[in-house]
Amino acid sequence: MTVLAINSSTLWYLTRGTGVVSLLLLTASVALGVVGAVGWNRPGWPRFLTTGLHRNLSLLVLAFLAVHIGTAVADSYAPITLAQAVIPFTSSYRPIWLGLGALAFDMLLAILITSLARGWLGFRAWRTIHWLAYASWPVAVVHGLGTGTDTGFTWMIALTGACVVALGPHTAGLMSNNDALAAAIEGRGTAAGGRQSPVYCVENSCN
Numbered sequence: 001m002t003v004l005a006i007n008s009s010t011l012w013y014l015t016r017g018t019g020v021v022s023l024l025l026l027t028a029s030v031a032l033g034v035v036g037a038v039g040w041n042r043p044g045w046p047r048f049l050t051t052g053l054h055r056n057l058s059l060l061v062l063a064f065l066a067v068h069i070g071t072a073v074a075d076s077y078a079p080i081t082l083a084q085a086v087i088p089f090t091s092s093y094r095p096i097w098l099g100l101g102a103l104a105f106d107m108l109l110a111i112l113i114t115s116l117a118r119g120w121l122g123f124r125a126w127r128t129i130h131w132l133a134y135a136s137w138p139v140a141v142v143h144g145l146g147t148g149t150d151t152g153f154t155w156m157i158a159l160t161g162a163c164v165v166a167l168g169p170h171t172a173g174l175m176s177n178n179d180a181l182a183a184a185i186e187g188r189g190t191a192a193g194g195r196q197s198p199v200y201c202v203e204n205s206c207n
């Protein structure tokens with residue numbers, strides 16, 4: 001029994017840790033994608049380095065997400081099946097927040113598959129689907145804020161705020177049912193020069 005309890009808490013820590021790392025890596029990967037898309041360059045910084053880093057970071061995100069999802073499913077505390085983890089809004093456990101996580105993950109999977117089939121798909125179709133990366137990022141941020149145990153901790157607020165400003169002049173939506181927490185994240189983002197548009201929830205609709 002004790003062994004089971006230790007395992008469950010280890011899985012829980014792994015879910016949380018890999019969730020945070022996935023979000024940081026995803027932010028870096030999307031930021032590098034933006035850098036590549038706008039053609040930003042510096043003398044002595046070859047473009048293939050940006051592209052290669054972007055590709056490798058994206059693969060790393062998927063590796064961490066595999067552990068994040070695997071540990072969440074394996075943890076008997078939360079009744080989540082593998083199907084519910086990847087089919088959005090089918091989980092009975094925190095359906096909205098987990099549904100958003102599944103949605104973000106599916107978008108990243110679509111990007112991976114179309115990138116592998118890029119030669120066959122053609123550049124236009126590939127690029128259109130690649131725009132999903134911009135949609136998956138805020139969806140993943142909201143998922144983490146909504147379901148994460150660490151959401152209220154200063155270090156997590158700081159990390160999430162840093163992710164929000166890392167994407168530069170792009171505007172992010174901030175959805176929360178906790179006004180104080182939303183104000184803290186918005187404040188950190190604004191202090192660093194970012195912009196967020198608060199999306200308010202009607203009573204209990206964000207639980």
Ligand code: HEM
Binds near residue numbers: 065098108144148
């Ligand atoms: C792009 C996809 C995803 C990203 C970037 C992501 C990231 C995160 C982050 C940052 C957290 C907060 C961790 C914390 O507070 O310490 C979190 C929590 C969580 N995620 Fe995800 N996630 C994604 C997809 C998924 C999927 C598909 C599932 C389905 C099983 C999932 C299950 C969970 C669970 C159960 C928690 C709560 C862990 C806790 O108790 O704190 N995530 N995720």
